[in-house]
Amino acid sequence: MKKIQIKQRRRLILLLIVILIIAIVLFLTFRKKDYTVTYNVGDFEITESYHKDLNYYSFILTKGETNLFSTVNNQHFTAKKIVNQITGYQEEDETCYILSSNKVRFEPLCTKNEEQISYHLTSDNMKEKLERTTEEQENTILTTYNNINIYNYAYYDYYIWNYRGFYHINENIEENITLFDQDIYNPSLIVQVEDILLIPDYNADYYFDKIYLLDMNTGKTSTWNLDTSIYFDSAILGVYQKEVYLVDKHEKIEWKLNIEKNIQERVGTENSGGIIYENGWTNVSMNRLIYQNNKFTGLNILDYQITDQGLYAIYENYQKKIKENAPTSIVAQKINDIFYLINDNLYYFSESNGEMLIMNYFEWNFNSQNVIFIS
Numbered sequence: 001m002k003k004i005q006i007k008q009r010r011r012l013i014l015l016l017i018v019i020l021i022i023a024i025v026l027f028l029t030f031r032k033k034d035y036t037v038t039y040n041v042g043d044f045e046i047t048e049s050y051h052k053d054l055n056y057y058s059f060i061l062t063k064g065e066t067n068l069f070s071t072v073n074n075q076h077f078t079a080k081k082i083v084n085q086i087t088g089y090q091e092e093d094e095t096c097y098i099l100s101s102n103k104v105r106f107e108p109l110c111t112k113n114e115e116q117i118s119y120h121l122t123s124d125n126m127k128e129k130l131e132r133t134t135e136e137q138e139n140t141i142l143t144t145y146n147n148i149n150i151y152n153y154a155y156y157d158y159y160i161w162n163y164r165g166f167y168h169i170n171e172n173i174e175e176n177i178t179l180f181d182q183d184i185y186n187p188s189l190i191v192q193v194e195d196i197l198l199i200p201d202y203n204a205d206y207y208f209d210k211i212y213l214l215d216m217n218t219g220k221t222s223t224w225n226l227d228t229s230i231y232f233d234s235a236i237l238g239v240y241q242k243e244v245y246l247v248d249k250h251e252k253i254e255w256k257l258n259i260e261k262n263i264q265e266r267v268g269t270e271n272s273g274g275i276i277y278e279n280g281w282t283n284v285s286m287n288r289l290i291y292q293n294n295k296f297t298g299l300n301i302l303d304y305q306i307t308d309q310g311l312y313a314i315y316e317n318y319q320k321k322i323k324e325n326a327p328t329s330i331v332a333q334k335i336n337d338i339f340y341l342i343n344d345n346l347y348y349f350s351e352s353n354g355e356m357l358i359m360n361y362f363e364w365n366f367n368s369q370n371v372i373f374i375s
Contacts, residue, residue, distance in 0.1 A: 032050075032052045032055075032076050033050075033052060034049070034050060034051060035049065036049040037049075037080050039081050041084065041085065041086050042085075042086050044061045044062065044063045045062045045063070046062075047062075048080065048081065048083070054301055055074055056072060056073045056074070056301050057071065058070070058315065059071070059082075059083065059099075060318070061109065065114065066095075066111060067318060068097070068109045068116055068318075069116070069318040069320070070106060070109055071301050071315060072106075073301065073336060074335075075103075077103050082104055083099050083100070083101050083106075084102065085099075085100035086098070086099055086100070087100070089129045091122070091123055091126040092123075093112055093113055094110060094111070094122050094123060095110065095111050096108045096111075096119060096122065096126055096129070096130055097110075107119060107351045108132060110122050115321060116318070116320040117321045117322075118313075118321065118322040118323075118354075119132060120351075120354040120355065121321065121322070121323075121324065139151055139357050143174075145174045146167055146176070147362065148169070148359055148360070148361045149359060150358075150359050151356075151358060152348070152356050152357065152358050153171045153358070154348050154356060154358060155171075156170070156348075156374050157169070157170045157173075157216055157217070157374065158170065158358075158359070158372065158373075159197065159214075159373040159374070159375075160361065160371065160372055161190075161367075161370070161372070162176070163183040163184055164180045164183060164184065165178040166179075166214070166373075168219050169359075173219070177214070177219055179212055180202050180203050182202075182203070184202045185367065186369075186370075187202065187370055187371070188369070189232065189236060189246070190373070191239065191246075192239075192332075192375075193239055193242050194242065194375075195216040195375045196213055196216065197212075197216060197373055198212075198244060199212040199213075199214060200232070206231060207229045207230060207231040207250075208229060208232065209225065209226045209228075209229040209230075210223060210224070211223070211226065211257075213259060216373070216375040224259070224262055228264060230246070230251075231248050231250035231251060234246050234247060234248045235247050235249065235289075235294070237254070237276055237294055237295065238276075238277055238295055239299075240277050240296060242260060243257065243258050243259075244257040244259070245267070245275075245276075245277075245296070247268070247289040247290060247294075249290045252286050252290065253266055253268065254266070254267050254268025254269075254274035254275070254289060268289065269286065273286055274289045276289070277296040277297070277299065278296070278297050300333060300335075301336060302336050303315075304330055305319075306326050306329075306330065309321070309326075310322075310323045310325060310326055311338075313336075313338075322338075323349070323355070325342070327341060327347070328340070328343055328368055329341050331372045332374040334374065336350070337349065338350075339372070341364055341368050341372075343364070344360055344361055344363070345359070345360050346358045346360070346372065
């Protein structure tokens, strides 16, 4: 009897070892990891990369003098060499390509006069060839709230500064959240960390030692009392991994604010200098933080830039025009979707949907900086 039990135990141990080995092999095979592979499809050389940190693919296509890029977000495949066919279309000075794949639906990649452009900027004839024809948006007002004309929601929440707090607007909510008893015309230190807004106590004079935390999902606020006061003569540098970096120009101190742990940490002084994120952390002088317009870079898949020629999406050394006319300002970026103002109109753009008018508010003609937050 004992020999039978010993054999059964050995078999069980052996089975567990085999299962463990299989689990390890599967984990090593299918786990997410960075890679870059170069291959050819037709006349194109494709450099395909997966970026684990931000969970996206990038594709750089090269054919002679033609260079195109595309990115695909929030997906991961075990297979590589995702593009298996490229079909080209020509219409006068426009050229477009459809990338075929068993894994991904790509939006068309287009050029005009050797410049990469969004396919939404191509002619109607080209759109018909691409089978991407869209109806012209009618821009019908859905509703009006406190002089804000609302045309679309695009499934987002909007927090609009009204000088004493926010109008909170989505498909189901229209509410006024009042925080202050006096008008604040330049709320430059409000910063968004995912779905939380950090709002200094603008009821104070010269400096603040309290921050309001507004949950953008619920519209509810809480209070964070700082260990050390911060002067309003400060500037937001950026947000990295849910932590806010700002420089107090009056005291010549760089602070890091961790809202999850309610920790205020000094990370820069006049003597030691400070730090800034520019595709990686860089040590800089305090004078640079105080006297230059410093902003974190390299934290998004795409960057956006306004020029005299229009609005561009930028990936590394490549760029794509997505709008012919220059917007007034960029309001927010949600992965590869972007919100921007043109005078007093708020627009939304995505490569899959094109441009959409969201709202119109006359006040934006006079105040367009740091007054709209989107979650």
